[in-house]
Amino acid sequence: MTENLVLAAAEVTPAASAAWLVIAIPLVSAGILLLAGRLADKWGHLLGVAASAASCVVACWVFFAMLAQPAAERAQDVVLGTWIAGGSFTLDLGLQIDQLSMAFVLLVTFVGTLIHIYSIAYMEHDPDRRRFFAYLNLFVAAMLTLVMADSYLVLFVGWEGVGLASYLLIGFWNYRTEYAVAAKKAFIANRVGDVGMLIAMMIMFSQFHTLSFSGVFAAAAHASPATLTLIGLALLLAACGKSAQFPLQSWLGDAMAGPTPVSALIHAATMVTAGVYLVVRSGPIFEHTANARLAVLIVGAITLLYGAIVGCAKDDMKKALAASTMSQIGYMMLAAGLGPVGGIFAIMHLLTHGFFKAGLFLGAGSVMHAMSDQVDMRRFGALDKFMRVTWLTMMAGWLAILGIPPFAGFFSKDKIIEQAFVPPDGQPWQAWVFGLVAMLGAGITAFYMSRLFFMVFQGKARWTDGQHPHESPPLMTVPMIILSLGSIGLGLVLTLVKFDEYLAPALVEGHHGEPVLNQYVIMGSTLALVVIGAWIAWVKFGTKTAVVPVLPPAADGLVRAARADLYQDTLNNALLVVPGQALVRGTTEVDEKVVDGAVRGIGALFQSIGSVVSRLQNGYVRSYAATMLAGVILLVAIVLAVQG
Amino acid sequence: MTVSAYLILASILFTIGAVTVLVRRNAIIVFMGIELMLNAANLAFLTFSRMWGDLTGQLAAFFVMVVAAAEVVVGLAIIVSLFRTRRTVSVDDENLMRH
Amino acid sequence: MxxxxxxxxxxxxxxxxxxxxxxxxxxxxxxxxxxxxxxxxxxxxxxxxxxxxxxxxxxxxxxxxxxxxxxxxxxxxxxxxxxxxxxxxxxxxxxxxxxxxIETIRGQRxxxxxxxxxxxxxxxxxxxxxxxxxxxGIPQDPEVSNPSALAEILFSNYAFTLEITGCLLIIAALGAVIMTHRVRLTKRITQGEIAAIRLRDGMRLTPPPAPGNYARHNAADIPALDAGGDVIEDSVPTVLRMRGQVHRLKGVAQDLLPDEVPATRRPDAVPPAGDIPAVAETPQQLAAEAEAQGRKPEAGEGEVKS
The missing domain is CATH 1.20.120.1200 (NADH-ubiquinone/plastoquinone oxidoreductase chain 6, subunit NuoJ)
Structure with a gap:
């Protein structure tokens, strides 16, 4: 391994050639934790944290070594060896070290490490804590494989790996049936997306005879638009499955069944953004197909409104956050569909979102920790006095997602809205539609996030009996504080270090267009909408006089629909599950009656033949000899007859 | 009257041996029937050897004899040990393998 | 034809x-x-x-x-x-x-x-x-006899076959030895142990008297007579006694019989004429006794006879 590595990596920097360690460390740790079994119960969580932290350290080393290179030479393809050698088709197992993947790697390892630390305390009383850390490590390794892959096939390995880890972690408490069902739902929705991924790879392979990024992107420049559109749509389907975008969004809300750190890491900060990464990474394909780009835009726009509307009606704190995640990823998807410039802001929003949403989730976990695992926001209220740290860190996250300057969200989300107003391909109607949708989404976001924040921390206490809210231990609060620092300052920092210039070489070249409105007008109106949304929420839920019913009040159609996730499950049920079940029942019937009948008939036939034949097996040697002699006679007779 | 008469004689002897195997129950007699069949084969070998003027047929008969000797040793040992354990040499009683 | x-x-x-x-x-x-x-x-x-x-x-x-x-x-x-x-x-x-x-398998004959x-x-x-x-016809060469001609082929073209056949014979011989080999299940009784058993159980230490002594016949199935003219049952081999083949003195030498009522001094020694002597010995004792009489125990004799 090492020798090949050195030879293959002759032209890459030593740091980059060690990049495989970033993946290998958590993977090995996961293997140890799973194989050691109960032996590792005492120290398993420590190993898990250490593996994640070590991976983060190596990632930092690789990152800074990459920064030391001139911008044009930063992208490196580290070949680890040949994976598939099939005649004319060879596929190298390699890692792509460039600005895009490293941004992701840092996010995954850093936030991942914080959440690992948080989990030590959060999962302290769980008998299966070691297994939990094993799965977390597995997830980290798979996610890093996904983002560091240098070909679609390697990416697919990570893609499936995170799907598996997500399934295992959502169903971590699988003794509760609904959690197990939620895990299954997530898994199946992801499989639907995977079909898209597989189709995309098959088209690539049949058309371009390669699956490596460099090969595919080189070939994409000369491919027919129809092919590229097909690939783009298939990739979009894959992204929808993984990132819970419309129409495959239904699993994310139920995925909140998993432990809260899982929701923070996988279903907010990292895995669900893999779809965005896929679209941004496949920029050279989408660049040549306006139709696929439009599809991405539509999906993003629908999802961002969808998530926002659902978020307004949810009383379950984690589900409201999940809806918010869906909506925010809708923003990223929208940005990714806007082309290379939008892609930069998509990634930037992805990074800031990773911090503030993880912070919000960890805060939610802290609140649940304090309120004996309740999640109904109608039974919270006035917690600010009891949980100062949680309150402050969540406030940072709340302001960040609202996009209040100078918090992180302002620098990323506002740019996306502004970019949405830039007419793509010279079609102003698109700019107006998507720009206004994005702006409206910001207002709704402000309302539901403020609603969440106020219902939890402000207003009057509506606790159930016997609650003694208390602040969480430092192991939980310290990661929250660090993440809240990111929520406050990451946007500003990224802007100051000129993140767009850093990332640009990894993407196709884009050109800045002019928005149809003046950018300050856009910024002003967005801020105004945000303030209005937050003010409505304050009036309804935040003031000391605001009356928040303990039970959800009767409501009109839209709220009822939003509470029911806009009937996504009903729709899925009617469109997919019921016909599917009918199909399965029919198939089962056919299987039982026809196939099994045939099989059983054959079995019975041979049984009766056997029982007849077994009479010949009477144990008498002489009978056997007679049979043998009969055979000899028959053979001789045949030979004689044939010879004439 | 040709040399084929020897072959007919060999056929008759072979048939007698085969029928012995089928109808007799005493393992020793059955075994003698098998020996008779081997001898019939030898007779045929020698006849053909003479017909073709080739000594290889006689050689084949020689090997048959050696193998028959080995077979007799093992076969009779089996009969003896069977007799010791089951007190019988009837082949019909040795159907334990069926169960 | x-x-x-x-x-x-x-x-x-x-x-x-x-x-x-x-x-x-x-x-x-x-x-x-x-x-x-x-x-x-x-x-x-x-x-x-x-x-x-x-x-x-x-x-x-x-x-x-x-x-x-x-x-x-x-x-x-x-x-x-x-x-x-x-x-x-x-x-x-x-x-x-x-x-x-009598055919046991229906229709076999x-x-x-x-x-x-x-x-x-x-x-x-x-x-x-x-x-x-x-x-x-086999070529008749006066110089080369039939065995020599055969040997020439055997040790040239068929040398390897011959070796293999040799192996076969050795294996067959070994197989026969192994198949007829019996593992001794009981400990071998030595002569010293037999003597000890006899001493312990108060059995006869000396060899039994030879049959036929003091009789007109010296056949093995005629019991010996002691000094008093009484029959000594032990002098007849065990096997004969068990089969009931002991000849009564009465049948072969009337004149030697005492005039008085016989066997007053040893009522147990003379069973009623023509009867099988009561033998209530365990097989082990029987074997030991047979060995003591210098004969091998003949297992299964009865079955063969019947």
Whole structure:
């Protein structure tokens, strides 16, 4: 391994050639934790944290070594060896070290490490804590494989790996049936997306005879638009499955069944953004197909409104956050569909979102920790006095997602809205539609996030009996504080270090267009909408006089629909599950009656033949000899007859 | 009257041996029937050897004899040990393998 | 058949000479008749003797077929070794054992006859239908005898086969040894132990008196008499006593019987005439006693007899 590595990596920097360690460390740790079994119960969580932290350290080393290179030479393809050698088709197992993947790697390892630390305390009383850390490590390794892959096939390995880890972690408490069902739902929705991924790879392979990024992107420049559109749509389907975008969004809300750190890491900060990464990474394909780009835009726009509307009606704190995640990823998807410039802001929003949403989730976990695992926001209220740290860190996250300057969200989300107003391909109607949708989404976001924040921390206490809210231990609060620092300052920092210039070489070249409105007008109106949304929420839920019913009040159609996730499950049920079940029942019937009948008939036939034949097996040697002699006679007779 | 008469004689002897195997129950007699069949084969070998003027047929008969000797040793040992354990040499009683 | 006759007519070399014909018919008839003993003889010993006859007859035919070496080998190997081995095994399992002709498998005998006829028809048909080459005869070289010629082929072209056959023979011999080997299940009783048992149980320490003493007969089944003229039962071998084959003194020597009522001093020594002596010994004691009398315990004698 090492020798090949050195030879293959002759032209890459030593740091980059060690990049495989970033993946290998958590993977090995996961293997140890799973194989050691109960032996590792005492120290398993420590190993898990250490593996994640070590991976983060190596990632930092690789990152800074990459920064030391001139911008044009930063992208490196580290070949680890040949994976598939099939005649004319060879596929190298390699890692792509460039600005895009490293941004992701840092996010995954850093936030991942914080959440690992948080989990030590959060999962302290769980008998299966070691297994939990094993799965977390597995997830980290798979996610890093996904983002560091240098070909679609390697990416697919990570893609499936995170799907598996997500399934295992959502169903971590699988003794509760609904959690197990939620895990299954997530898994199946992801499989639907995977079909898209597989189709995309098959088209690539049949058309371009390669699956490596460099090969595919080189070939994409000369491919027919129809092919590229097909690939783009298939990739979009894959992204929808993984990132819970419309129409495959239904699993994310139920995925909140998993432990809260899982929701923070996988279903907010990292895995669900893999779809965005896929679209941004496949920029050279989408660049040549306006139709696929439009599809991405539509999906993003629908999802961002969808998530926002659902978020307004949810009383379950984690589900409201999940809806918010869906909506925010809708923003990223929208940005990714806007082309290379939008892609930069998509990634930037992805990074800031990773911090503030993880912070919000960890805060939610802290609140649940304090309120004996309740999640109904109608039974919270006035917690600010009891949980100062949680309150402050969540406030940072709340302001960040609202996009209040100078918090992180302002620098990323506002740019996306502004970019949405830039007419793509010279079609102003698109700019107006998507720009206004994005702006409206910001207002709704402000309302539901403020609603969440106020219902939890402000207003009057509506606790159930016997609650003694208390602040969480430092192991939980310290990661929250660090993440809240990111929520406050990451946007500003990224802007100051000129993140767009850093990332640009990894993407196709884009050109800045002019928005149809003046950018300050856009910024002003967005801020105004945000303030209005937050003010409505304050009036309804935040003031000391605001009356928040303990039970959800009767409501009109839209709220009822939003509470029911806009009937996504009903729709899925009617469109997919019921016909599917009918199909399965029919198939089962056919299987039982026809196939099994045939099989059983054959079995019975041979049984009766056997029982007849077994009479010949009477144990008498002489009978056997007679049979043998009969055979000899028959053979001789045949030979004689044939010879004439 | 040709040399084929020897072959007919060999056929008759072979048939007698085969029928012995089928109808007799005493393992020793059955075994003698098998020996008779081997001898019939030898007779045929020698006849053909003479017909073709080739000594290889006689050689084949020689090997048959050696193998028959080995077979007799093992076969009779089996009969003896069977007799010791089951007190019988009837082949019909040795159907334990069926169960 | 017609094809064969025409062939024979055209090629005189196929025809056997008259002396050979005489030999063939005589020996052939003897051989076939003897072989039928396999099917119809009740006693295995008779069958074995008949097969010896078949083998010897075949030896003559081999000579007629210009294979003197194999003729001798046939005589030595089959009659001398193999058939004697058969007879030896027959002796081991009981010489007078006879086979029952009651068929136990339904339809086996008609089936056997049917298959036999079928096989004969097939083989005979094959022989008669085939076109035989003109008989060339084994080349007769006065310099090279038949065994030498055979040896030349055997040790050149078939040397490896010969080696393999040698291996086969060794393996067969070893196999026979292993198969007939019996692991001793009980400890071997030594002479010292027998003496100790006798001393412990108050049994007779000296050898038993020889039968037939002081009697007109000295046969083994006549009990000895002691000084008082009484019968000593122990003097008759155990086996005879168990079979009830002990002859009473009364039957062989009336004049030696005492006039008075016999056996007043040893009422237990003389069972009622013609009765089997009451023997209530365990097999172990019996074996020990038999060994003490200098004989091997003969297991299974009774079954063979019956």
């Amino acid at each position: 017609s094809a064969m006759t025409t062939l024979a007519a055209t090629d005189p070399s196929l025809v056997m000479s008259v002396p050979e014909q005489i030999l063939f018919w005589t020996v052939g008839a003897i051989v076939v008749l003897a072989a039928f003993a396999l099917l119809f003889s009740k006693r295995a010993v008779v069958t074995a003797c008949a097969i010896v006859l078949v083998m010897v007859g075949l030896c003559f035919l081999y000579f007629a077929l210009q294979a003197p070496f194999l003729g001798v080998a046939q005589l030595v190997v089959y009659t001398g070794a193999i058939m004697m081995l058969f007879v030896f095994v027959l002796m081991l399992v009981g010489v007078d054992i006879s086979d029952s002709f 008609p089936l056997g006859v049917l298959f036999g006829l079928g096989l004969l028809a097939c083989l005979g048909g094959a022989v008669l239908k085939s076109t035989m080459p003109p008989v060339q």
